[in-house]
Amino acid sequence: MSVRITIDGKVVEAQEGEALIDVAADNGVYIPSLCYVRGKPCLGTCRVCSVRVNDSVMASCTVPVTDGMEVKVNEPEVTDMRKALVELLFVEGNHNCPSCEKSGRCELQAVGYEVDMMVSRFPYRFPVRKRDHVSKHIFLERDRCIFCQRCVEFIRDKESGQKIFSIDDRGTKASIEIDVELADKMPPEQVREASDLCPVGCIIEKGRGYDEPIGQRKFEIQSVRERALMGDEK
Amino acid sequence: MHQQIQSILSLYHCDKTRLIDMLWDVQKLHGYIGDEAVGLLSDGLNMSPLDIRETISFYHFFITRPSGRHQVYLCDSVIARMNGYEDVRAALEQEVGCAFGEVNDTNIFGLFDTNCIGLSDQEPAMMVDDVVFTNLTAAKVKDIIGQLKQGKTAGEVANSAGKDRRDVAYVNSLVSDNIRERGEVFFKPGLDYKAILRGCLNKIPSEIIEIVSSSNLRGRGGAGFPTGLKWRLCGEAEGTEKYIICNADEGEPGTFKDRVLLTRSPKDVLLGMVIAAYAIGSRVGIIYLRTEYRYLKDYLEQQLQEFREDGLLGNKILDTEFDFDIRIQMGAGAYICGDETALIESCEGKRGTPRVKPPYPIQKGYLGQPTCVNNVETFASVCRILEKGSDWFKGMGTDESTGTRLLSVSGDCERPGIFEIEWGVTLNHVLEMVGAKDPMAVQISGPSGECVSVAKDGERQICYSDLSCNGSFMIFDKSRNLVDMIKSFMTFFVHESCGICVPCRAGGVDLLHKVELLLAGRACQKDLDDIVSWGALMRATSRCGLGTTAPRPLLTTMEKFPELYQQIIVQSKGPLLPSFDLEEALQGHEKAYKTLVPEEVK
Secondary structure, X not given: OEEEEXXXXXXXXXXXXXXXXXXXXXXXXOOOOOOOOOOOOOOOOOOOOEEEEOOEEEEHHHOEOOOOOEEEOOOHHHHHHHHHHHHHHHHHOOOOHHHOOOOOOOHHHHXXXXXXXXXXXXXXXXXXXXXXXXXXXXXXXXXXXXXOOHHHHHOEOOOOOOEOEEEEOOHHHOEEEEXXXXXXXXXXXXXXXXXXXXXXXXXXXXXXXXXXXXXXXXXXXXXXXXXXXXXXXX | OHHHHHHHHXXXXXXXXXXXXXXXXXXXXXXXXXXXHHHXXXXXXXXXXXXXXXXXXXXXXXXXXXXXXXXXXXXXXXXXXXXXXXXXXXXXXXXXXXXXXXXXXXXXXXXXXXXXXXXXXXXXXXXXXXEEEOOOOHHHHHXXXXXXXXXXXXXXXXXXOOOOOOOHHHHHHHOOOOEEXXXXXXXXXXXXXXXXXXHHHOOOHHHHHHHHHHOOOEOOOOOOOEHHHHHHHHHHOOOOOOEEEEEEOOOOOOOOHHHHHHHHOHHHHHHHHXXXXXXXXXXXXXXXXXXXXXXXXXHHHHHHHHHHHOOOOEOOHHHOOOOEXXXXXXXXXXXXXXXXXXXXXXHOOOOOOOOOOOOOOOOXXXXXXXXEEEEHHHHHHHXXXXXXXXXXXXXXXXXXXXXXXXXXXXXXXXXXXXXXXXXXXXXXXXXXXXXXXXEEEEEEOOOOOEEEEHHHHOOOXXXXXXXXXXXXXXXXXXXXXXXXXXXXXXXXXXXXXXXXXXXHHHHHHHHHHHHHHHHOOOOOHHHHHHHHHHHHHHHHHOOOHHHHHOOHHHHHHHHHOHHHHHHHOOOOOOOOOOOOOHHHHHHHHHHHHHHHOOOOOO
């Protein structure tokens, strides 16, 4: 059923039940996100797509649109909240863009630019996290994990359907883990899929680091905003 | 080992949604859940071993390495610390011979911290294996540990008279119920459950829902959603099966009324579930019982059995075509599982991560089917509403908060325990009733609620539209340091955050850090401003109630007691913030110079 909603004062038409973040993108309004992948089930973990819906703040990837919904995206308070969430991610892990293989194709970095982040308002924590090189094709650079859960939910062993990536422990003690036996069985295209799906430089494909020159990488050619507005799945 | 795990797997038909039960069985068998057991379970369930670890590592009471013959979990809560916790902790370390977080040399004892265990009216208290000990003192600890060292089981020490675990006398030998004031709804002896249920089964389901709706009963877990509406929506939702879940994961620090209800009036609760099942068309019910209440499990199983024998549960209930039965699902230690969608995930054998909503449980809940989750007290109220009618119930309380509510009262008062109040009484009235001398503040609804000032809020009413209360009522007199209490609450939230969303996982840590700065005398006005702004961020953007409520103790004490915070902040001297420790920052250079620069260069 076709419904009408307003986004920042503009009336737009959409199909009832469509995710708000998609409806916004289809109508030229970019809402940043770090966990949502268009076409896949909503994860709702990063909250960076928070917007105001009828006066309450909601993550737009979790909101199915209904008729008459009033949405505010570029209102100062909620815009600052999105920025704050990105800043929180930068201090929670260790993100050193200049020395990261993922620079230029990293969504956290790209979204950092989009929300105009200069420096984090939160104190840097410099956590000590162990990296994991054991698997043949992948190394896990845990310093950069933002716990978006994309790899946990969307990358499964082709044969058994089992989880290859998983989260150990909870809260501040959580860490991303990889099942080495299953990971070593991943075909090359699945390894590439996992590393591309990772919004940061945590899942790194061994031997790939600098295959594309800096300056010619994904978000350097076309910004994350432009890609989202074109309906890019990521 | 192989044989044992196979029999556990076949007991649950290799159903991975029963993983938590399997893990408990393994832990009971081996004392911990080791790698080999995880490997065998993973083979049997077609899950990767790490997938099983995801679940194990989420829960506080699952242990993965040998941790002593007896595991001692001492409750570390605000209330315990007001009642001699430090002495008891020191006595435990002394008697056992190891520090908390460790296992002693003889591998007999492991000492661990745990959050509120639902005994705030009899703290300090500890769990040892499958029993609890209350009102602890250093002398009592010495005696208990001494007996365990002689080879007695914890059960033998706690229940020296050898009461049957299925009998209420057994529960009585472990804990007190401390029911201080009774009202019209709860703890009524001699209810004729058969007659009440027969009355219900003579009506059509929509009539039952209508009675519950017109009683205006609202969910007693805290959120206050209208129970009748929840049932109607669940009844109307499409599904091949429907489920009733009783939320007995009473994890909110300071509350213990569900424990007392399950002890004193378990059948009121069970009958409420049966009535709900009939009303929405469910055949299967689950009681999700927190680990901290595991000493109630055999007793509750016995109550279920008696209900079955009386024809109130099972097939053809009271000789009608209505079938319904209930199983008990043990939790494994996670506050977040009090959230209904996290609880459902846990019932499915997974990490207790709150789901993205919509869909809501009434649409897609347990196993993807419409599910109605209600609190223990809600079900007990239903039983009485169907016995006495909705007008009777509406005659109590206020227009929008009908009936009565059980308060779990703890902290600085003469009579900690359970009080049944009519909604609408004032804060001062309750304080007088419980014998609170010189009260300064009350933390209403536990850490997730609000801190009120007795001086400013004394005449406010306890009801959904004013001071909404989930049952937890912690009193602090004028001798207490509220900021210390806030630190304890923030530590609790950081520990209990599931970590699925950014604002709660990361934001809580920053707020805790600010509280530590305040207590260290290194915070300034900017830190208070940050707290307000970062707290608002968490409240607005977190995924579930844990994150949205975590800043509340801090924000509400700042609002009600601004002078406390103004007294402890300091002025910036010069260009540096007081939180910046120049000495400490420079130590890094000194250390690097000492370790990295060669002697000859120095």
